[in-house]
């Protein structure tokens with residue numbers, strides 16, 4: 001007997017909420033997507049996300065990936081991680097890992113635009129301006145409202161948050177030489193700096209910058225005149241990527257590690273940053289959120305014919321599948337941050353030596369790359 005489509009309300013207008021709405025519509029569920037109008041009208045985000053192959057596979061399945069403009073996606077073929085001593089370098093290449101690309105860098109605003117367009121073409125998705133709008137009561141409410149999700153408190157969820165006292169400065173840059181698909185990252189006390197190869201505004205020569213700094217220092221960097229900021233950047237990168245110029249605004253993002261104590265209950269579930277937040281140093285936050293989407297869709301799609309999508313026992317299967325990998329990634333990012341934030345001489349020596357050793361230990365490098373590629 002064919003069961004009638006249950007209704008799921010997806011609350012969250014960010015990339016995780018949109019991906020979930022699309023994934024659930026493909027399962028034949030009726031989806032109410034709650035999206036405040038202002039986010040839809042002006043997504044303008046200077047960030048460039050590093051996405052792993054699992055996220056790309058999901059976006060492809062949702063017909064979002066192929067709708068991305070050509071210059072909104074850049075494959076990463078080489079990744080160089082530098083410590084704070086000359087020669088302390090760890091390098092990953094796509095050919096060594098026997099993959100076509102190590103990751104893809106995508107324009108955050110274009111990704112949201114492509115998802116929003118796909119939602120417009122999905123007849124099973126009803127777009128609703130607010131959760132109080134009239135309509136059939138949903139069997140399940142999926143909360144993907146980001147790290148400030150107001151609904152957690154009403155659901156009785158405890159949110160444990162550790163403020164790193166750091167701010168990530170994000171911006172777009174243009175270089176005077178081609179990026180050649182190389183992503184750069186500097187780990188040293190007290191900052192972490194990433195240059196992600198990109199096509200906008202200048203094809204083949206642009207980067208997305210993510211520069212995590214102690215909050216006070218980030219504040220001064222954000223206040224600097226463009227020329228002074230570029231000089232600070234030249235010093236921090238040693239000009240290895242060429243002369244870098246700002247191509248637009250700089251935006252600061254306060255950084256924290258956070259986790260919800262429960263991810264589901266009867267008729268509700270949490271996903272993405274509403275459930276967990278990690279430091280962006282490994283570029284994994286959205287990858288984790290999209291893995292939540294894939295896992296929840298798989299759980300709901302594989303439910304017994306008599307079970308409702310809001311059944312807590314069913315939703316716990318999703319939580320069990322995702323808690324372990326998320327906690328592991330939170331530990332890795334937090335551990336790396338503490339290891340590289342420490343300024344003491346012996347720790348500094350150990351971490352620099354560690355980078356060199358890992359660079360020469362083929363099996364360990366492969367293992368690390370595997371974790372980074374597949375989450």
Ligand SMILES: Cc1cc2nc3c(=O)[nH]c(=O)nc-3n(C[C@H](O)[C@H](O)[C@H](O)COP(=O)(O)OP(=O)(O)OC[C@H]3O[C@@H](n4cnc5c(N)ncnc54)[C@H](O)[C@@H]3O)c2cc1C
Nearest residue numbers: 012013014015016049050145146272273283284285286287
């Ligand atoms: C500087 C920086 C760089 C990063 N780089 C990477 C990277 O390279 N790779 C990566 O994987 N991750 C990266 N991340 C992490 C990534 O940005 C987040 O993990 C991702 O945005 C989480 O998506 P989300 O949809 O869960 O939450 P959000 O992006 O926060 O979206 C949630 C949205 O829901 C809206 N909302 C709130 N309440 C409601 C409601 N009641 N109804 C409807 N909507 C509501 C919010 O206003 C918000 O717009 C980075 C983060 C930072 C800060």
